[in-house]
Amino acid sequence: MITDATSAATTASAAAAMKQATGMNKDDFLKLFVTQLQNQDPLNPQDGTQFISQLAQLTQVEQAYNTNTNLQNLLNQGGNAGTMAAVSLIGKQVEATGSQVELSSGSSSAISYNLGKSAQTVTVSVLDANGKVVKTINGGAQGSGSNTVAWDGTDNSGAQLTPGTYSFSVSAKDASGTAVTATGIVRGKVNGVDMSGSTPVLSMGGLKINLTDVTSVSEAA
Secondary structure, three states, X not given: OHHHHHHHHHHHHHHHHHHHHHOOOXXXXXXXXXXXXXXXXXXXXXXXXXXXXXXXXHHHHHHHHHHHHHHHHHHHHHHHHHHXXXXXXXXXXXXXXXXXXXXXXXXXXXXXXXXXXXXXEEEEEEXXXXXXXXXXXXXXXXOOEEEEEEEOOEXXXXXXXXXXEEEEEXXXXXXXXXXXXXXXXXXXXXXXXXXXXXXXXXXXXXXXXXXXXXXXXXXXX
């Protein structure tokens, strides 16, 4: 019964959209067709072939509107499913691609990234909100895959920086000096979801991560 009601609502919505765009729907055309038949000259009847052809064309147009409406409903359902999936991540530990790092007062921060292959030299740069490099960390030689360097929260002069959200970039080269691909990783516990945009955004403390950037989910420790 729910399916029938949904189907009826979809059909009605498509018919309304069609009438708004073209001025009539199939029901209007049938009424017009019957009225013309009732009022035709019996001695000179109208050729019904043209009416049938026009009705067939109108039916095709209506079917196209039904298809568009059904597709839009599927897209809306997919968006709702994505929203529910995002909400279900609250309290979970997630890993995502990203280049943000949160600095808390009195503690160091871990900066994680993936290397496409082994690197002879790895340099991590921490940037403030204005894009200025405030800290450069030498990671030395590192293997391929997931790697992490610790940031004590100080700048290059040794001064303690203000707690908040910073960004980072990774520069890596192999023994021949060729650049190695490095992809930033963000890890944390989800404590909120912003659903005001087209894509849900997860909050992990002060960090903001798009749901589409999440690569793994696990139970929080």
